[in-house]
Amino acid sequence: MLSIKNLKASIEDGTQILKGINLEVKPGEVHAIMGPNGSGKSTLSKVIAGHPAYTVNDGSVTLDGKDLLSMEICDRANSGLFISTQYPTEIPGVNNVEFLQMALNSKRAYQGLEPLADADFKKLCEEKMAMLEMDDRYRDRGVNDGFSGGEKKRNEILQMAILDPKVSFLDETDSGLDIDALRIVAHGINQIMSPEKAVILVTHYQRLLDYIKPTYVHVLRHGKIILSGGPELALKLEEQGYDWIEEN
């Protein structure tokens, strides 16, 4: 479904951050990406989404066979890609719910569908907010405006729930969440997940993987995936850190 081949990308000064990433994600799979700070995990998500700070030097990224890298940022999203960034951006003055409605209707327009009626959107929004145990503050405020770290992460999952993407790339969604919030958010992700969809989770800790069981665990270091394995790999990393990998 999502196929990343030999992806290389650099920043403006020419420094190469991604040095040939290969990743195949199939429907129904959950991939966990782990790795030391600064290894390129967040960069990978932003490059796939089309962030203007990065230049792709080589490789390809396709979603259901369609070349994502040649698409506009919005079309990548509307084709079924969802990226939750590590530090969600605050947009004061743009109402959170109006933004959600605009995003959903943009996707529908891309698919050739009529906009969802206001009442239907309201119902959908309420249902998803209830699933994530979110209160009215999320409705009345600007997008992430003054939200705490944990509130922002929960708001990201609300967007995921409403946009219902095929592939979600969630960058450290667990960091900043308290114990209860982690459980609620993980439960939400599991609810959204289905055999036709896939999730890529970037995380530093096993605790998220206790709730969302990964099919594969990958280690990203110095811009490359240097090791892949099953769920047991995450447990080993939690115990032993990353240094042993290079020793092998």
Next chain:
Amino acid sequence: MDAITRIKQLGMPRRNNELWTFFPVNKIPNILSADGNCRIADECSSSEDFANEDDFAALLPIVCNARELVKTIDDGENEMAMLKCNNDFGRTVLNVGKNAKASFEILDNKVMHEICAERFDINVAEGAELEIFFANPANDLPLTFRHFDIKQAAHSTVHFANVLQDAGIGRISARVELNGEGANFDYRSLNILKGTASKHQRLTILHNAPETVSTQFVRNILDENAYASYDGHVVVGNSCSKVNSSQLVNTILLSDGPSVSVKPVLKIYHDDVECTHGNTVGELDKDQMFYLTSRGIPSDKARAMLTKAFAKELFLELPEGPAKKRLMQVI
């Protein structure tokens, strides 16, 4: 000295006159003939003394014998009304009585003329509250002048707000006297300009009493070859302690074509005052654009959402009332 004599004395506006620094003065039709006579009128119907009036735009309506409209709101009254400027040269005198509350919307001249000049003389008595605003639909009059002469007594408040989005050349000038203790003048202007629109604002705020407050907040959203300028003078007199004045001009350039000029001037003759000014020019925030588009929103819509948010923020702090309602609605 009558207005005609005074305008002859001043001559046509020139760029080296500090009231007209940024204005494209060559676009003003010359109303003075080579021998220095006024082409428009020989005689002034008004016998007022204009010896101290320095602004050409303030004199023009008088020289043109503008029909005068006098509107008085009695002490303690409440009034909401519209001021229609139906002739090309208008003069409105507005007297707001003690502790009165008034809200006025200024409507545009709908008739196409080569030049349009209006003058407003506004006297606000003790404790009165006035909001005055305009947000006219794009009318594209080629050249418009709107001059305000505002005098405020103690503990009066004036909220003056406008949205400019037509394609012509325009100038708003205001001379505000804060003559009584605690008087408060709040100015908010939003310029959404494109094409060859050229909009200029020249404010002089005189803090003539202690504890007077003035705020000037201007936001520009400029595209294509638009030009906006803001020239704000604040003068704090020597017996005026605890004056507070702030001026902030924020500009977003949507392309490489538009330009903006900002000139804050502070003349402060007292130590115990707080005066600030600031000026920012930038593009739309790249991370915000990325965030919205990465959720599937096309970039033109995302840009519109962000500029709208930037625009709305300017009027959020206005008191709930007709001005806020109307200005928010046009954005």
